[in-house]
Amino acid sequence: MDLAFVSSPSRNTMKVLASVGALSQMLLTPGCRGHKLLLQLYFYTRSGLANSRRMASSSLDQKSRIFAVEPNIYSPNPFYFTCSRGPSAPFMTPKDWPMLDQGGLAFSVCIAKGARVKTASLHKSLGQELSQQLPDSEILRLISYSPENLPGSLEKGFFILPPHSCPDAQKRLCKVLMKYPQGIQLCSYSKGEEHEIWQCLWELNGGAKETARSRVLRVEEPVSSPFVDSIKGSAMFYSLEDACDVLEECSSVIPEAKEVLASVQPHRPLDEGRFPVIVIEGLDATGKSTLTESLRSHLNAALLKSPPDCISQWRTIFDSESALIKRAYYAIGNYIGAAEIAKASKTSPVIVDRFWHSTAAYTIATEMGGGIHNLPDHHHDVYQWPEDLLRPDLVILLTVSDEERIHRIRKRGLQETKEERELEANSMFRQRVEEAYKRMENPACLIIDASPPMAVVLQEALALIKKHCDI
Ligand SMILES: Nc1ncnc2c1ncn2[C@@H]1O[C@H](COP(=O)(O)OP(=O)(O)O)[C@@H](O)[C@H]1O
Ligand SMILES: Nc1ccn([C@H]2C[C@H](O)[C@@H](COP(=O)(O)OP(=O)(O)O)O2)c(=O)n1
Missing domain, CATH: 3.40.50.300 (P-loop containing nucleotide triphosphate hydrolases)
Structure with a gap:
């Protein structure tokens, strides 16, 4: 860890830290002291700002997965995005992403592919629990896939939009997800200082820990809908x-x-x-x-x-x-x-x-x-x-x-x-x-x-x- 950097954080870094501050507060685990998590946040925040190429090699980017959110009140068509794959790619701004236009946080929860009956049951019970614990949040269906191998790589999940008036929605979400430590991938989405969108990948092992950050990129709607592929494989x-x-x-x-x-x-x-x-x-x-x-x-x-x-x-x-x-x-x-x-x-x-x-x-x-x-x-x-x-x-x-x-x-x-x-x-x-x-x-x-x-x-x-x- 670059302690010199930590001891003199840049103004930019502080701003981004402020934007993820609410999340980090909530994600503090019982055994994890505040300053430790803050150091981690500095580290990842700095990495994200100073070296997007390095972040491009995160596990998410390696897979080059595309995320698709079902149509919703903000978007009459499915909404497709991925994470930074190259410097020339067009980053997404909150304006491109109406769900975050007003600020705040959004979350994606993906369920890793496994035995199909078990995975489908997990998807159902998780969906029910999320609706119970986050009654005021918009809980949308999400699928994630690798474009090279659409049916084989398809994973289902949820895209969660908590209301701005409900800051503890994040805490409740993590409480639900902690019960399912295996095979669940949580990402949060927030607006950066240049109006770009950041995706943070969280590890949910005993506590929640941010493990990677990437910029979110817009993806054009594919010719063949992954939602249709998902139907054929699952219902x-x-x-x-x-x-x-x-x-x-x-x-x-x-x-x-x-x-x-x-x-x-x-x-x-x-x-x-x-x-x-x-x-x-x-x-x-x-x-x-x-x-x-x-x-x-x-x-x-x-x-x-x-x-x-x-x-x-x-x-x-x-x-x-x-x-x-x-x-x-x-x-x-x-x-x-x-x-x-x-x-x-x-x-x-x-x-x-x-x-x-x-x-x-x-x-x-x-x-x-x-x-x-x-x-x-x-x-x-x-x-x-x-x-x-x-x-x-x-x-x-x-x-x-x-x-x-x-x-x-x-x-x-x-x-x-x-x-x-x-x-x-x-x-x-x-x-x-x-x-x-x-x-x-x-x-x-x-x-x-x-x-x-x-x-x-x-x-x-x-x-x-x-x-x-x-x-
Ligand atoms: N052509 C019609 N005009 C008015 N009421 C009808 C007509 N056909 C059925 N109903 C009434 O509508 C209700 C629903 O009809 P039902 O045959 O049970 O529908 P379904 O089997 O499609 O659910 C019943 O109360 C029935 O008496
Ligand atoms: N052959 C059938 C019959 C019903 N279904 C499903 C489709 C819907 O989910 C429900 C519709 O059932 P509903 O209770 O409205 O049916 P009835 O009109 O009472 O027979 O059942 C089906 O998938 N295949």
Whole structure:
């Protein structure tokens, strides 16, 4: 340590120290005396200011990782950044980074890649704990990746924006993270004296210690969204095997996973039966149950749903798990449902209340934030039907206005699920689900405006069925 430097710090250094002062105060560990930490801060601060090239060789820079923050109130598109990789790179200023425009601190928390079920569960419990401990902070989804190896290097985490009025948010964040000493990377972000943004990497081993500083650089939005890659690796399943692998991996901790797996038929029907299979899709309270029941009696059809009755008793258990496990359950539910559909279609038409399109549309809408412009482009792989899943003859999507749907939910008076409450509160999420439904292909959804009276909706559905199915 350069003690001469410490004994006569420059004005610049003092200013930067002041800006990280609040953080250092809070990060003092019980066994660590104040002056020791101050010396460390001098050291890293000086290194950052005087020798950015040296800092460029920090562990973060070596990996050249890119961080992507989901769309949020400050940025309608995902926000991409990295750390200093060369002197000519354009540094980011708080103006480029609206989240820090008003000053203050932001944090990123990344969860190291590990066994996928464990990592997904850690992500979920950490997210829940952060929301509980930092109720006033904006907690956004963050992914970090190496551009050379996107799917293989992808790590998930959170980007946290505490309110300015809450200085102890930092302390609370560290308290949560100290419980997870392994595999968690914490970085803080603050404005420097020349309006540049600094990323500080903290080691959370027993106490919090700053280990590297780098300047933050802006990165252009990549052509292929890492958020879409993240969906494909963590919540969307395009084959029964993929989804079963996840439930097998978690069956030692979730015994119900074994029960679900036991309901999977070894033989996978793809196009058995003679009678048409008609799926009714739509957001909650668009009238699916009402229409499917009417179609059942008009067409003398079998009425089935996905997830099927034989596994629906465990639905709430899987709903409370990580996205990976929850969506694996619904994906498998479609395959178990497909076996029932194939059997029933040998003797009558089959009406199905929700199927694969629900699984895909809700997953895509949940994992992609912001407006519908952030959804994967039309014809993207994510909108394609799984090759090993029975393909219905017709899929009808019911749509109604937001106001009418909410009116119906309230009139129905059943207990709302958390997701329904979110749908009610979050019109952007509703729009993403509906738009994702509309982008599905092979088979695509045929849309019926379900706002008119039930009898009118039924007649429209019957007309479509007559036109597209052999009935
Ligand atoms: N076309 C319609 N016009 C008015 N109300 C309707 C119509 N279709 C259904 N409803 C009512 O809206 C509520 C939600 O319908 P439901 O069939 O349960 O929707 P979903 O199965 O899509 O959740 C129910 O109270 C139902 O009676
Ligand atoms: N085949 C299915 C059916 C439902 N889902 C998921 C999609 C959403 O997360 C919820 C929607 O369920 P919701 O409780 O609104 O469904 P119901 O209308 O009550 O059947 O279930 C699915 O992923 N796949």
